[in-house]
Amino acid sequence: MTEATTSGALTEKVAGATPDSLARPLRGLSDRAIAWLFIGPTIVLLLAINIFPLIWTIWLSFTNYRANKPNAEVKTVGLQWYERILTDADVWFAMQTTAHFVIWTIVIETVLGFGLAWLIDKKFRGHGVWTTIILIPMMLSPAVVGNFWTFLYQPQSGLFNYAVSFFTGIEPSSFQMLGDVRLSPWAIVIVDAWMWTPYVMLICLAGLRSIPDYIYEAAEVDRASPWRQFWSITLPMALPFIMLAVLFRGIENFKMFDMVNLLTGGGPGSTTEVVSITLKRQAFESWRTGYSSALAIILFVTVFGLANIYVKALNRVKQR
Amino acid sequence: MSAADQAHSIVAPTSLMRRVAGALVIVYAIVTMIPLVWIIATSFKTPPDSIAYPPKIVFTPSLEGYVNLFTTRTRQSPEMLAQLPPPTTWYDALVRSRNMVIAGPSNVVPRFVNSIIIAFGSTFLAVFLGTLAAYGFSRFRVPFKDDLLFFILSTRMMPPIAVAIPIYLMYRQLGLNDTKLGMILLYTAVNVSLAVWLLKGFIDEIPREYEEAAMIDGYTRLQAFRLAVLPQAATGIAATAIFCLIFAWNEYAFAVLLTSGSAQTMPPFIPFIIGEGGQDWPAVAAATTLFVVPIFVFTLLLRKHLLRGITFGAVRK
Numbered sequence: 080m081t082e083a084t085t086s087g088a089l090t091e092k093v094a095g096a097t098p099d100s101l102a103r104p105l106r107g108l109s110d111r112a113i114a115w116l117f118i119g120p121t122i123v124l125l126l127a128i129n130i131f132p133l134i135w136t137i138w139l140s141f142t143n144y145r146a147n148k149p150n151a152e153v154k155t156v157g158l159q160w161y162e163r164i165l166t167d168a169d170v171w172f173a174m175q176t177t178a179h180f181v182i183w184t185i186v187i188e189t190v191l192g193f194g195l196a197w198l199i200d201k202k203f204r205g206h207g208v209w210t211t212i213i214l215i216p217m218m219l220s221p222a223v224v225g226n227f228w229t230f231l232y233q234p235q236s237g238l239f240n241y242a243v244s245f246f247t248g249i250e251p252s253s254f255q256m257l258g259d260v261r262l263s264p265w266a267i268v269i270v271d272a273w274m275w276t277p278y279v280m281l282i283c284l285a286g287l288r289s290i291p292d293y294i295y296e297a298a299e300v301d302r303a304s305p306w307r308q309f310w311s312i313t314l315p316m317a318l319p320f321i322m323l324a325v326l327f328r329g330i331e332n333f334k335m336f337d338m339v340n341l342l343t344g345g346g347p348g349s350t351t352e353v354v355s356i357t358l359k360r361q362a363f364e365s366w367r368t369g370y371s372s373a374l375a376i377i378l379f380v381t382v383f384g385l386a387n388i389y390v391k392a393l394n395r396v397k398q399r
Numbered sequence: 400m401s402a403a404d405q406a407h408s409i410v411a412p413t414s415l416m417r418r419v420a421g422a423l424v425i426v427y428a429i430v431t432m433i434p435l436v437w438i439i440a441t442s443f444k445t446p447p448d449s450i451a452y453p454p455k456i457v458f459t460p461s462l463e464g465y466v467n468l469f470t471t472r473t474r475q476s477p478e479m480l481a482q483l484p485p486p487t488t489w490y491d492a493l494v495r496s497r498n499m500v501i502a503g504p505s506n507v508v509p510r511f512v513n514s515i516i517i518a519f520g521s522t523f524l525a526v527f528l529g530t531l532a533a534y535g536f537s538r539f540r541v542p543f544k545d546d547l548l549f550f551i552l553s554t555r556m557m558p559p560i561a562v563a564i565p566i567y568l569m570y571r572q573l574g575l576n577d578t579k580l581g582m583i584l585l586y587t588a589v590n591v592s593l594a595v596w597l598l599k600g601f602i603d604e605i606p607r608e609y610e611e612a613a614m615i616d617g618y619t620r621l622q623a624f625r626l627a628v629l630p631q632a633a634t635g636i637a638a639t640a641i642f643c644l645i646f647a648w649n650e651y652a653f654a655v656l657l658t659s660g661s662a663q664t665m666p667p668f669i670p671f672i673i674g675e676g677g678q679d680w681p682a683v684a685a686a687t688t689l690f691v692v693p694i695f696v697f698t699l700l701l702r703k704h705l706l707r708g709i710t711f712g713a714v715r716k
Contacts, residue, residue, distance in 0.1 A: 117535035121528045128588035129554040132565035201412045203421030212428045218698045220649030222666030223687050227438040236450040334558035337651045355560045362564050375561035386556040
């Protein structure tokens with residue numbers, strides 16, 4: 080900013096007695112000043128709504144503050160919450176549940192998504208239209224998706240139960256997708272796969288389309304079998320993109336909240352209680368603000384670590 | 400790479416392979432669309448039809464779900480109903496046929512209005528700030544540029560649930576709790592990271608020569624930005640705006656944790672559309688249908704930019 084004003088003063092001196100045009104003060108703004116003027120507001124907003132709350136969370140995680148008793152005396156408790164979380168069997172169980180969800184959704188979505196992308200890349204007639212149709216689920220709100228899958232999973236009248244019973248002959252009212260301890264985790268995995276397979280597909284498709292034709296032509300000249308071409312060309316060349324999709328889904332599903340909250344709310348019992356649900360219960364139902372802040376920091380550090388790996392992978396993809 | 404190039408290459412898939420691939424993809428697309436088609440069909444069923452077993456594929460369409468969505472109703476005894484003057488409108492008649500009278504409008508319209516105000520407000524702000532910042536990052540030497548860009552991206556990685564507690568406390572101090580302004584600012588902050596990354600990609604593709612030519616002609620940097628860059632970036636700005644709009648329209652986690660009444664948007668509200676004696680599924684389906692229609696339109700508009708949008712513009716198609 081200072082540079083801008085000095086250079087402005089300089090132009091004024093040079094201009095001497097001639098009357099200043101209205102454009103002059105703008106003309107005097109150095110590129111550097113414009114850069115900060117343009118970038119500044121965004122940075123300030125992010126500091127106010129993301130970084131400031133984050134720092135506040137760190138501070139809260141060392142105190143016994145409770146959000147439902149704002150006037151109570153606040154005492155610092157050191158690392159007590161962190162110790163308690165890391166030795167809490169329930170938190171470890173929630174971590175395991177989260178990990179199971181992340182692994183299963185990634186496996187299913189990657190296999191299905193890559194398979195679909197590979198098929199679409201064959202460029203059959205009308206592939207554009209069908210690709211667009213397939214992409215619709217991922218554009219929907221998790222609230223809407225969670226709701227109508229709850230409807231489809233109704234044991235008496237739900238279409239999902241009816242379809243399963245139609246193909247297997249199992250009595251539709253004899254299994255409750257959302258109420259059964261063994262089935263409810265799978266109910267969530269199915270919905271997540273339904274919603275996010277298109278996402279993986281889209282990224283894989285970009286990967287497949289980035290492979291130049293001449294490589295396949297060369298392989299053809301060398302009489303490589305289609306099988307060999309797939310394993311030696313297609314898969315390795317598309318791998319960075321598949322990794323990208325896996326990492327992105329990994330990060331997203333690690334913080335999975337909406338779908339679980341809507342479909343099961345963590346139940347039955349605590350079979351689908353992922354870390355975000357534990358966090359919500361501690362923060363907004365038990366009002367243990369300090370404890371939940373510490374848990375939030377642990378969750379954030381984990382996601383941030385994954386995000387770092389993600390950006391490194393992203394750069395590698397971009398360099399190719 | 401167009402279809403024509405493929406056809407000329409010696410490794411073009413055979414037409415049989417293409418047909419098999421096409422058939423498999425179409426099967427997947429149809430299966431994946433069944434839940435959505437089912438919910439739209441349910442919005443035109445009567446409550447008894449919606450929970451019939453076996454599920455009804457053929458049914459007489461009814462607008463009862465939509466009437467139930469927009470009104471609150473009270474149950475009346477047949478004697479009471481007989482005393483009332485005859486119904487004047489078709490929806491009055493429809494509700495009376497179920498032994499109920501319309502007591503007033505439901506909360507749905509205010510929730511819809513909230514969704515519209517918050518989604519459009521935050522989109523406008525995010526795109527405005529994002530365009531300026533993206534231009535800044537694209538054209539100027541900014542110290543710690545890569546670090547700042549990573550910082551902006553990383554804010555999008557934050558789990559909403561992890562920052563919701565202090566935002567709740569901060570908003571309580573500032574009086575922004577459960578206000579539209581608070582939600583607009585929050586969604587702007589979440590969206591601006593996507594806007595900067597996406598728009599930087601679009602602006603990077605506009606040759607610098609345009610602005611340089613304008614500046615040689617005597618325009619200032621700001622005039623050059625307005626006259627030479629903005630028109631060129633218009634498509635990119637529009638695509639970015641639609642991505643931001645979709646996010647703000649669909650957002651659920653912050654909305655459910657931070658709003659309770661006056662600023663509540665549609666997503667946290669839909670599960671609470673309950674009729675007498677359990678969930679009124681046609682009404683829920685009607686709300687869902689109305690809510691997803693804009694998304695269909697936007698998805699079609701976005702086709703070409705989808706990949707960029709979901710990867711922060713890092714991968715181009």
